[in-house]
Amino acid sequence: MNGSSFSKPQRRLRTTFSGVLLLAATVFGFTAKAQQLSFLRAKGAQMVDASGKQVVLRGFNVGGWLLQESYILQTDSLNCQWRIKQGMLRTMPEAQMEEFYRQYRANFITKADIDFIAKQGFNCVRLPFHYDLFLTAAQRHARTQAMLSPKNVDGYVQQLSTWYDQNQLFTDDKNLDGFRFIDNVLSWCAANKLYVILDLHAAPGGQGTDRNINDNFVSLDLWKRRDAKGRPIYQDMTVRLWEKLSARYKNDARVAMYDLINEPHNLNVANGMSADNQELSALYSRLINAVRAQNDKHLLLLEGNGYGNEYTNLTPDKLAIQDKSNLAYNAHRYWCPNTPETADSNPNQINLLHNLAAFRDRWQVPVWVGETGENSNEWFVAAVQGLNAQNIGWCHWTLKRVDGPTSLLRVKPYGSILTPQGRAALLRNVQYANCQPNRDVIAALTQPATFQAPFAALSIPGTIQAADYDLGRAEVAYHDEFSAKVDYRDNTPWNQGGEYRNDGVDIKVNTNSPAASYAVGHLAAGEWLKYTVKVKSAGEYTLQMRVQKGTAPGLLSLQLDGNKLVSVPIASAATAGEWTTVAVKTPFLPAGQHQLRLLIEQPVSQISWMRFEAAGTTSAGGQ
Template sequence: MLLLAGSEPWATPAAAQPLSLLHTKGPALLDAQNRPVVLRGINVGGWLLQESYILRTDSLNSQGRIQQAMLRTMPEADVEDFYRRYRAGFITKADIDFIARQGLNCVRLPLHYDLFLTGAQRRARTRALQNPRHVDAYVQSLSTWYDQNQLFTDAQNLDGFRLIDDVLRWCAANRLYVVLDLHAAPGGQGADRNISDCLVPLDLWKRRDAKGRLLYQDLTVRLWQQISRRYRTDARVALYDFLNEPNGLSTANGLAGDNSELSELYSRLIDVVRAQNDQHVVLLEGNGYGNEYTNLTPDKLRTPHKGNLMYNAHRYWCPNDTTASDANSLQINLIHNLVTFRERWQVPVWVGETGENSNEWFAAAVQALNQQNIGWCHWTLKRVDGRTSLLNVPRYGSLLTPAGRMALLRNSEFRNCTVNTDVVAALTRPTAAPAAFVPHVVPGTIQAADYDLGRLGQAYSDTYATRTDFRNHTPHNAGDAYRNDGVDIEPMPDSTATILAVSHMEAGEWLSYTVTVPQTTACAVQLRARNPTAAAAQLLVRVDGQVLAGQVTVPGGGWQTLPVGNVQLAAGTHTMQLYVEQPGAVVSWLQFVPLAGPR
């Protein structure tokens, strides 16, 4: 399936089209028939490079430190076996089929360079992971293997190529393009270990071997040469993403501070790919986590190959207002700057990563980007106890115990994940009208946390529903449970059970519920709530806009079931609203209890 410019990602295609090699013309990305293509998709992060927050191992920080911790209690062969099993199950064809069913058209595949090492070469890297004193020896070994052309050459047996081939096959069966993303480059493209899994930060730009060469850069060029050699005519590959999120290229870190090192490497990478008559579109990422392009515009690149270039932004925790702009025109994570950069340099642009926010932020971002015909790729498909991903992996315990590892392998399989329907809706139906999150039938009980699926101001109102300042770490869902809107939901005890309740309710906030009444009925309405504050809280319950029996007062104290009023409802669909007049209440449920006769 192709998504043509101007189409919505959830639109049903007239007919599935075969994938064709993409190319650029001016600011457009085109297929072989010169039809505009807008890539909208999903990153499969946490699979071929483990990032600690995706697995809820934040104290370990990076894949290398996870491995270090394992190696303290496990033989290296057992660690390798765990990773083989993890890679075999975390993403499978079932996950890719699921992505396709959401109406998306591409998958971005984050790769670790160590997947392209042989077993013996990876063992040398593992020794350096275990003891920093072995880093120099590892670099010397890499230098020798490089000179003897023993790196990245066994395409039939290296894990990296085998895994790419699997993903290409699964995606092609679903008419999905694949973006090849070098997420952890040799030496590390930045100072953030969680992203680059480096032995020493910024070694890609600094480390020289005994011959004085910037060896890790030579390795990166060699790796992309081998990738290009294998896939140069493969139409299933949409883009080559040379380096994920370069960061820390500053004078404070002993570098030029003007992106000149990055510009030089990009020029070399473009040249080596084009030397093999490979015309795949190349995606460039700027400094500062993919966004800043000083000395990286086409006129500054020292390569004669200026065609089939595409520029990237990674959008996190920033405004979606299309009038907001950055004074630096080469900083392009804001939509205004992204559009202006596209027009100024006549190059296509793409948002290679976006996410890690609330549903309202997702929907606003997707709506604005779709209107500008700018593609995007959500981060990420699945994560442990995840609210912002499409799929939620159940918690598994500790990765450092045998039971925890077995549980992770089991829980991360597609069949054991749950779908975050609210996230899917925000991404694929950002302009849709509110709808029931779960079926509500009256008479019956409506859980407060099961308010309607939809946008801020339509399905619910909350005073802090998106994060638009990267410096502000206040969670949009203060309870960090169940759903990904601004509504604050948290588990708490009630009698003998733990329930999900809506808390931190401020004056003026409200929740809306679509309810179905099979036949005309009269009900008494009651509400389960508590109030941990001293002042009385005040709530209103409205049905089809009409207030039931005035205010409901929730006095300070523990859980209590309070009468709201009586209502007669005709058969059909109705809207109920829970409105906060005075804050303080924590609400568990509302209940419609049938009365003996009409009232």
């Protein structure tokens, strides 16, 4: 998966989220603890367990762990894992680099992370991994040498060819890192009754042109590279790797599916390949036949061309396989509409909800969204609701990211991975105990479309931060002119400040405040924010509002439980960036819990906070 990143430090969220977490299992209709694991199989268009009961897999990817993608670590300029390693090797020996990666993998995902996923009510984990974890130390050293210089790649390929002929690839399943990590995840997940999807995320040679996903040295080498004997050696290795994985896990019910190749992409005429997925169809046929030859009945998940979505010549009738049972088809849904009527004219392009369901029904095969996310909470809610309505499972990308608002867990910024201080901080910050849950993302993925709950405990008298509006989707907790990205070509940020929360509300760091705080900006007439507040003492109040003036006069208003409360006029700025604190009197406020709505009638530049004080008291205003 390739995505964008955000920056700036985030403050700790101030309230607990236990109520939302307790509701998650109710909304999904299952609890991870209660679900008993048995072998999954395809029954027509459904995935079912051994008793024939439908199982809908909903879970999380643990990306960035067994394959680093640069944006997850905010190392975008380095672009992929091997270039990160290449940068490290400029200042350290290879053994020291390998030791860093040993510690990184030991810290990034642990049982505590898996426990946390289960507690939210999810029932599966997709495990993306790099093929190089199944190499011996000596074989990985050879790959490191190829990484240091393009002229070494041919030599590496010939070494792979020799090891392949001598049956020295992927054979030491008791000592190779890849098998050990899979075994650990299976054990952690089994303790929580979670299924695991094994995902070959970086295949030998690389399955596309995007090295951030493939970690490849040469684009499309999986498809094009030949060894001295003329063999497609990387494809031969991929088949052998899945043979070894199948031999080890074929009787393991904890494994839901084998995801044979992640996101093949740009297999097209422009890159010297066929226009109709012939190469991909041939390799899938080889892989399926190899796994079935092990007497392995696991579900086999296919991913189409075009980042996992286009299935020309990949439908069951087109594959050169004897056993067509237990196939499942994948979609990766990013930055696309969630309306059920929106369709693609190509019936084999299945990332849109309409095409996905139609493909399932046409071919009577289970479908599953192996990756989705990288958008606003508003998009998440719409996507989840649309998929759940069709009983189509999904897996969010991804569990944790550095300073990432769209992940389940947010990793604190650490500096540079190319410095000793940065690496030490990264190893600390990625640990589960040091990560911060993105409660708004959790709510978006686990709650119904009508869900609304306090983001923070707000009371009157007291100060209400503008950015602490309620949890909930657009038109429930807030209204903003742009709240989700539904066109991959449109790079307009949904949160134009990129801070604090992942909604359509535009939040910035408040540089006018001496304390760590945020302000809501990029305001437009008609936008609004809703707050659940508790009025502790009935009475009249003085309302102060801290705002940055605009170039024209502004007008803000407050409603209480749907009734007009007060209007707050704001004069235009005399100087650029001018902040002011304005005060007005409120009518009588009854005690108890209420819904307070802040409406932008005529926009100001930014709003920092609202402060309610009992009438007759005064304060210094402040920043």
